[in-house]
Amino acid sequence: MTRPVPLRKRLLVRLLIASALIAVCSVAATAWLAVETTTRALREEQGQVLTEDMDVLARLSGYAATHPDWKGVDETVRELSARTGRRIALTTTDRRTIADSAPAGTSMPPRAAATVDPLHIDTYTERGAQRGGVDPRVVGPYRVTDEERAKLEKLADTRQRCFARNGYEATVVQTPSGRPVVTDHDGPVASGVVPDECADGLLNTPTPTENKALSDLSERARKCLDRRGLNPGSQPFVTVDVTEKRLGTRYQLGKTTGTDDRTAVRDADRCVDEARLAQLDPYVAPVAELFLGGGDTTAVRFDMSPANKAKVVGAAGLVLAVTVAVTAVVATRLVRPLRALTEAAQQPPELHARVPVTTRDETGILAAAFNELAERRERLEAQRKAMVSDVAHELRTPLTNIRGWLEVTRDGVVDPDPALLASLHEEALVLQRVIDDLQDLAAADAGTLRLHREPVRADELLDQVTAAHRVAADAAGVTLRTAADGTPWLDADPVRMRQALGNLVSNALRHTPAGGTVTLAARCDADDVVLDVTDTGTGIAPEDLPYVFDRFWRAEKSRSRRTGGSGLGLPIVRHLVAAHGGAVDAASDPGAGSVFTLRLPGAAEPDGSVP
Numbered sequence: 001m002t003r004p005v006p007l008r009k010r011l012l013v014r015l016l017i018a019s020a021l022i023a024v025c026s027v028a029a030t031a032w033l034a035v036e037t038t039t040r041a042l043r044e045e046q047g048q049v050l051t052e053d054m055d056v057l058a059r060l061s062g063y064a065a066t067h068p069d070w071k072g073v074d075e076t077v078r079e080l081s082a083r084t085g086r087r088i089a090l091t092t093t094d095r096r097t098i099a100d101s102a103p104a105g106t107s108m109p110p111r112a113a114a115t116v117d118p119l120h121i122d123t124y125t126e127r128g129a130q131r132g133g134v135d136p137r138v139v140g141p142y143r144v145t146d147e148e149r150a151k152l153e154k155l156a157d158t159r160q161r162c163f164a165r166n167g168y169e170a171t172v173v174q175t176p177s178g179r180p181v182v183t184d185h186d187g188p189v190a191s192g193v194v195p196d197e198c199a200d201g202l203l204n205t206p207t208p209t210e211n212k213a214l215s216d217l218s219e220r221a222r223k224c225l226d227r228r229g230l231n232p233g234s235q236p237f238v239t240v241d242v243t244e245k246r247l248g249t250r251y252q253l254g255k256t257t258g259t260d261d262r263t264a265v266r267d268a269d270r271c272v273d274e275a276r277l278a279q280l281d282p283y284v285a286p287v288a289e290l291f292l293g294g295g296d297t298t299a300v301r302f303d304m305s306p307a308n309k310a311k312v313v314g315a316a317g318l319v320l321a322v323t324v325a326v327t328a329v330v331a332t333r334l335v336r337p338l339r340a341l342t343e344a345a346q347q348p349p350e351l352h353a354r355v356p357v358t359t360r361d362e363t364g365i366l367a368a369a370f371n372e373l374a375e376r377r378e379r380l381e382a383q384r385k386a387m388v389s390d391v392a393h394e395l396r397t398p399l400t401n402i403r404g405w406l407e408v409t410r411d412g413v414v415d416p417d418p419a420l421l422a423s424l425h426e427e428a429l430v431l432q433r434v435i436d437d438l439q440d441l442a443a444a445d446a447g448t449l450r451l452h453r454e455p456v457r458a459d460e461l462l463d464q465v466t467a468a469h470r471v472a473a474d475a476a477g478v479t480l481r482t483a484a485d486g487t488p489w490l491d492a493d494p495v496r497m498r499q500a501l502g503n504l505v506s507n508a509l510r511h512t513p514a515g516g517t518v519t520l521a522a523r524c525d526a527d528d529v530v531l532d533v534t535d536t537g538t539g540i541a542p543e544d545l546p547y548v549f550d551r552f553w554r555a556e557k558s559r560s561r562r563t564g565g566s567g568l569g570l571p572i573v574r575h576l577v578a579a580h581g582g583a584v585d586a587a588s589d590p591g592a593g594s595v596f597t598l599r600l601p602g603a604a605e606p607d608g609s610v611p
Helices: 011-066 073-084 146-165 208-227 261-283 306-345 362-410 418-446 458-468 470-476 494-510 569-579
Strands: 088-091 097-100 114-116 171-174 180-183 237-241 248-252 288-292 454-457 479-484 489-492 517-525 528-535 583-589 593-601
Touching: 011 073, 011 114, 011 288, 011 306, 073 088, 073 097, 146 171, 146 180, 208 261, 306 362, 362 418, 418 569, 454 458, 454 494, 458 470, 458 479, 458 489, 458 494, 458 517, 458 528, 470 479, 470 494, 489 494, 489 593, 494 517, 494 528, 494 569, 494 593, 569 583, 569 593
Parallel strands: 479 517
Antiparallel strands: 088 097, 088 288, 114 288, 171 180, 237 248, 454 489, 517 528, 528 593, 583 593
16 A cells, blocks of 8 residues: 655645745735835935935025025925925024924924034035135125126126137136136136236225225234234235136235244144134024924835834735745646546556546646556557467477376377387477477567677578578478678577568468569668568568567467467567667568568678678
């Protein structure tokens, strides 16, 4: 009895496990892809938000740079809030509200997004890059009057035309202080290469307003330099610098005493910066804190809500359920024919069970192959039973004759004369031939049939077989002849080949009437040698031709000794030829004769030449 298959090794269980693993991997990959895609989208959105934050900060910093206080900033805050769709709030450093786009009473975010201080910026430039220092829009006392600006614009227009005459295309740019600047951006003019005709110095000369502011800045710087001992008895020379479209200062120190030059320059820089901040401070709004839409947005996190988690888990469970259900249906359809095959294979051999072929896939092909195997087994079983019956018949007839004659001789009914002894000897030879044939077939089936190969001339082999059957052919009135095309050589066992050809010749003589002809021929065909045994006998019916090499098969079912042999000669021929690596074939024309063809490997002649 077949042992049951363990649960872990069943095909259905394996398919279910495989489908579940595939579903889990699919769900995990999909979830990961969704998270990555969402995170990327959030980061892109965050980049846009950061850009908006920079714009808001720049706008409010510009307001603070051009106003001494925050009065009137509410309209600007509401405008920015409407454009960005976010809450914008300004407070003092001690958290007193200056302006807020949210309704009154709305709680403030826990942390400020930025500090608005135009004198100490670190997030805004006109080009959008981060930079520290004073907002370039803070001009304070350096803003020129309308009359001064008109004069400067005329000087700028004159210089622009001068540059044009010298082959330079320049433009006039207005700085926050109202002073125009002539520049060609990254060209020679911007690099300081000015034609002599245009270098009159008028446009770069400070206006009275600028001189007044510079004098005030120089006085403030001098006091600081005096305190540091860097300006003993001299006044620092401070000028305006507009080469980069922004207000700047340059200075010249007096002679220093007992101080390292680099340290002196560094301290002087600090004095000028401090003086400038003190000078500009009254013209800008106080420092304020900026709050934007709920606080810190620097970190992007993908946090799933319980509802979303439930949706993901539900979708994953649904995918798993559908996958398992589909796999169960498919696996059941796959396993059902396999179980039918198993049950059919476990049936007793005599039943020759069949399984229905319900599909055209691999399982259906397997079922069809199983049915074909069962049919072959049934035919083999029938052949085995027929062979046992035939063997019994072939052995029973001579044994019955021998027993009968011995019994009548023992009883004294017949005298043991030479004729009786010859008859008994003939029956014993029949038994010996049948036993020898069976022994040869058994050896061939077991693969123990021994061959002693050697080069053999085909024409000599035919002559030997003809000589051995000459007497039988003359007695039957049949002409026996040979025909060889050249001298083909075989790589064969001469004794076994004489046995195979002898069986064919004996069979041909038995079925060829008197006056007929049996011809043995040999010829070369590429690397093979072809041997033909042709007779002019009665022939074989087309429906019997496929069975002539079956054991104990005879066209005449009565199995009379007068019309046929034991039915083992042709099967022995087939096995002997197959053992030599060749093939045998039969063709027949009923009433005209038959041809048996043996195709065997050729051999080189003993002198090394190829026939």
